Amino acid sequence: MTKVKIPDGWQETKLSKLLTIRNGKDHKNLKDGKYPVLGTGGVIRYVDSYLYDQPSILIGRKGTIDKPQFITSPFWTVDTLFYSEISPDVIPFFLFKVVQSVNWQQYNQATGVPSLTATTINNVKVCIPSSKNEQKKIAEILGTCDRTLELTEKLINAKRKLKQALMQKLLTGKLRFPEFEGQKWKVTKSGKVIKFFGGNAFSSNDSCESGIRWLKIANVGIESVKWDDISFLPQHYQNQYKDYLLHDGDIVMALTRPILNNRLKICKLSINDVPSLLNQRVAKISVLNNSINNIYIYFLLQTRYFINSMNSLLMGNDPPNIGIKDLENIQINFPTNKDEQIKIAECLNSLEKMIINLEQQKELLTKQKKGLMQQLLTGKIRVNQ
Structure with a gap:
C-alpha cells in the first residue's frame, strides 16, 4: 500500500x-x-x-x-x-x-x-x-459553507411553510382573489373530473442496460423525479406501449407507500424526464374535461384534506397501497371558473419553482463543500499564505 x-x-x-x-x-x-x-x-x-x-x-x-x-x-x-x-x-x-x-x-x-x-x-x-493559523483559516472557510447551507435550508423551510399555508387557504376558498369573490365552487368525487391511469406491469426480464427509461415507484419523489436508481426498457417499447409513454408536463403519483412524512409523492415531469414508460403502482394524473386545470389538480392532491383522506384508506394495509377506485371516491372542491383555478395554480407553481431552485442550490453547495473538505483537510489546497 x-x-x-x-x-x-x-x-x-x-x-x-x-x-x-x-x-x-x-x-x-x-x-x-x-x-x-x-x-x-x-x-x-x-x-x-x-x-x-x-x-x-x-x-x-x-x-x-x-x-x-x-x-x-x-x-x-x-x-x-x-x-x-x-x-x-x-x-x-x-x-x-x-x-x-x-x-x-x-x-x-x-x-x-x-x-x-x-x-x-x-x-x-x-x-x-501544525499551524493553528492554518487550522483557523480552514475552519473559517468550512464554517462559511455550513452557514450558507443552513441559510439555504431555512429559506427552503420558510417557502415550504408559505406554500402549505397558501394551499390550505387558496384551495379551500378561504382566501380568494378579489376578481373572483362571490363566484361558485363545486364539490364532487375526484373520479368525476380526474383520471388516475395506472402503469403497466412490465416484467423484470424486460430490463436492459440502455433504451427508454422505466419510471417506477422509486423514481417518484415529492415534487420531483428521482433518477438515482435508473432502469431501462427496450427502445422499441416506446412504440409498442404508447398508452404508457410519458411526456413533458405529465403528472405522476405513487400508489404504494404514496405518503412520506405527511407529504404526497407526486411530481410533474420535465423535458429531462422523458421519454419514459409508466410502471405499475404509479398513476398518471390527468383531467377528464377542459373545464379543469391540471396544475390546479396537482396542488389540490397535495392538500392536508386529500392526504388525510388517503391515510384513512391506507390504514391496515402492509405495504400501504391505494387503489384507483379509492382515489376516485375522495371528494374534492374547485372553482367553477377555470380562470380562478389557473390563477391559484400559477401562484402556487411560482412558489414551488422557488423551492426547487433553492433545493438545487443546496445540492450544489453540498457538493462544493464536500470537495472543499477533501482538498482543505488533506493539504491539497493550502490557505496559510
Missing part, C-alpha cells in the same frame, strides 16, 4: 493527542431546565445541570456513530454519546471538521447495533496542520 504523503507543515497524530473522550451519563433524575440533553439523534430534553461547558465534539458510542456533532454551549450527553475535552493546541471547529471527515463505519465494532469504544476513537490517526 502506498503511504500517503504528509504535506509540508502538517503532522500525523492520533486523536488521543488532540482530545480526551468522556462518557455521557444518565439524565433521568435531573430536573427540567435550560441545558440540552443530547443523544445521537439530537436534543432529547432540557435539564437544570450540565456535564461540560466548553466547545466539544460529540461522537456516537452506540447507534448512529457516523454523525459527529459540535457544540459550544453547556450541555449534557446520554451514555450512548461520547463528548470530548479538546486540547488547547488545536482549533475546536477545525478538529470537528477533521472528525467529521473520518469514515466511522469502518471502525464499527459490532455485528448488530453499530458501536465505537473510546480506545478505538483514540487510536484513529489524522493529519493536521
Whole structure:
C-alpha cells in the first residue's frame, strides 16, 4: 500500500493527542431546565445541570456513530454519546471538521447495533496542520459553507411553510382573489373530473442496460423525479406501449407507500424526464374535461384534506397501497371558473419553482463543500499564505 504523503507543515497524530473522550451519563433524575440533553439523534430534553461547558465534539458510542456533532454551549450527553475535552493546541471547529471527515463505519465494532469504544476513537490517526493559523483559516472557510447551507435550508423551510399555508387557504376558498369573490365552487368525487391511469406491469426480464427509461415507484419523489436508481426498457417499447409513454408536463403519483412524512409523492415531469414508460403502482394524473386545470389538480392532491383522506384508506394495509377506485371516491372542491383555478395554480407553481431552485442550490453547495473538505483537510489546497 502506498503511504500517503504528509504535506509540508502538517503532522500525523492520533486523536488521543488532540482530545480526551468522556462518557455521557444518565439524565433521568435531573430536573427540567435550560441545558440540552443530547443523544445521537439530537436534543432529547432540557435539564437544570450540565456535564461540560466548553466547545466539544460529540461522537456516537452506540447507534448512529457516523454523525459527529459540535457544540459550544453547556450541555449534557446520554451514555450512548461520547463528548470530548479538546486540547488547547488545536482549533475546536477545525478538529470537528477533521472528525467529521473520518469514515466511522469502518471502525464499527459490532455485528448488530453499530458501536465505537473510546480506545478505538483514540487510536484513529489524522493529519493536521501544525499551524493553528492554518487550522483557523480552514475552519473559517468550512464554517462559511455550513452557514450558507443552513441559510439555504431555512429559506427552503420558510417557502415550504408559505406554500402549505397558501394551499390550505387558496384551495379551500378561504382566501380568494378579489376578481373572483362571490363566484361558485363545486364539490364532487375526484373520479368525476380526474383520471388516475395506472402503469403497466412490465416484467423484470424486460430490463436492459440502455433504451427508454422505466419510471417506477422509486423514481417518484415529492415534487420531483428521482433518477438515482435508473432502469431501462427496450427502445422499441416506446412504440409498442404508447398508452404508457410519458411526456413533458405529465403528472405522476405513487400508489404504494404514496405518503412520506405527511407529504404526497407526486411530481410533474420535465423535458429531462422523458421519454419514459409508466410502471405499475404509479398513476398518471390527468383531467377528464377542459373545464379543469391540471396544475390546479396537482396542488389540490397535495392538500392536508386529500392526504388525510388517503391515510384513512391506507390504514391496515402492509405495504400501504391505494387503489384507483379509492382515489376516485375522495371528494374534492374547485372553482367553477377555470380562470380562478389557473390563477391559484400559477401562484402556487411560482412558489414551488422557488423551492426547487433553492433545493438545487443546496445540492450544489453540498457538493462544493464536500470537495472543499477533501482538498482543505488533506493539504491539497493550502490557505496559510
